[in-house]
Amino acid sequence: MSVRRLAEDQVQPEGFAFNAENQKWAEQTIAKYPEGRQQSAVIPLLMRAQDQDGWVTKRCIEHVADMLEMPYIRVLEVATFYTQFQLKPVGTKAHIQVCGTTPCMLRGSEELIKVCKSKINEKPFETNKDGTLSWEEVECLGACVNAPMVMVFKDTYEDLTPERFEEMIDEFEAGKDVKTGPQIDRQFSAPEGGMITLTEVPDRKATIVAKAPAKKAATKTKAAAKPKATKQAKAEAPKVPVKKPAAKSDDKAPLFEAPAGEKDDLKLISGVGPVLERKLNELGITKFEQVAKFTKKQIAEVDDRLSFKGRIERDDWKAQAKALAKGGAEEYRKVFGKDPR
Ligand code: FES
Structure with a gap:
């Protein structure tokens, strides 16, 4: 401190x-x-x-x-x-507060500080030569679950590696919008790579059967308390159209016919972990080419099944899959300037 x-x-x-x-x-x-x-x-x-x-x-x-x-x-x-208040001029594009408290320290915050020293300034609170970047070490910022992390103004950047942190500093310097939150395949503080528990869809029929006797008894009591409608009253009562429930799609059925041949390693797409890969395979998606050719409608359907709205477009799966389908990891590096995953 x-x-x-x-x-x-x-x-x-x-x-x-x-x-x-x-x-x-x-x-x-x-x-x-x-x-x-x-x-x-x-x-x-x-x-x-x-x-x-x-x-x-x-x-x-x-x-x-x-x-x-x-x-x-x-x-x-x-x-x-309060460390949220800056008491001297800081970088105009980013003032990076690196959390150095125990959980972040055990997960590599010292490496992040080394990056700050080499890319910004050897000393905290001193700006780089353009006055655009500065840094300091602070105490726990409350995102220990995704340690190590940094805060820049009001946003947090979590699950950092020195490599990703270096890229981020370049992005700040270039005035780019830097993705906030976890920098790996994790949604907020959910498990890395997707859910690993409570993934089963509950059997609703079994639940209804189990509850049925209690419901029947309740209905009987109600019926007893309710006066019976006469035949005449029934005949005179206006007929209310009965709304049939909309047909429900089978949420386990594949959306695609799985192509023949060996499956591609879909985990090479940033944003796809082992759990998502298994779910995609269950939907009949096993090849980069299929992902690269997703239509808007298919994206919406797949999104719906994965219960991760917007993820496909946010992580640009299509562009990643296109590069991987065209030339594997080499093409990916050429297009994105980094290794896949
Ligand atoms: S220890 Fe770093 S955020 Fe809590």
């Missing part, structure tokens, strides 16, 4: 003011708190100031203290305690 002090006087600006939009927002935010509790707005106001100027200056701390009628020292305590 680094010592957190205000930046030297030479870099501190003369004054601070919220712009018109932020001033209005700040006043509305303060007004949300009950009379006498306005000081509770201190963190939102400091965050807004940081979003506006990129860091929290001494004048900003004093300005927020005046707005909330707080002693300067109280606001200074808040700003210097």
Whole structure:
């Protein structure tokens, strides 16, 4: 954990003011708190100031203290305690906070820090020569399940390897949108490679049969309490059309006729783990070529069966499969500049 002090006087600006939009927002935010509790707005106001100027200056701390009628020292305590507040100018494109707490350390955060030192600056809080990137080590950021991880402004990047982290830094520098969250085949904090438990579809018929006697008894009691409709009343009652339930597709039936020949290793497609590969095979998908030729309709159907909406397009399975079908790993490297998987 680094010592957190205000930046030297030479870099501190003369004054601070919220712009018109932020001033209005700040006043509305303060007004949300009950009379006498306005000081509770201190963190939102400091965050807004940081979003506006990129860091929290001494004048900003004093300005927020005046707005909330707080002693300067109280606001200074808040700003210097939380690592979310930057107390000196940081990289304009990315300030990388590397979690160095035990779970992340055991999973390789020290290697990530080495990457920061070699690609950004030997020292934390110092920017690279263009002023676009900077880094620091922080304590647990609450995503230990996907350690090691880093945070850049308000986003987290998890399950990192030094190689992927190096690529990410290049992407930040190039101003690209970097994929947030886990950087491997994992959805949020679900198991890597897809679900490994609770994968069976429950047998609904068996559940209904098991519940039937209880339901019958309940129906009988209800029937006893209900007066019987006379024949005449029944004849006069308007006929309500009975809605038949829509025919349900067999969610276990294959969608494709599996092509003859040896299966391709679909796990080479980034985003496909062993579980997804098995499910794809069950749907009759065993070749890269099939994936490369997916139509929009087929993508929707496969998505539906895999219960991972949007995954095929998000990870661009089609482009990956096209390269793999054309020239295997070599073609993949040529197109994507990295090894498959
Ligand atoms: S230890 Fe790194 S996120 Fe918790």
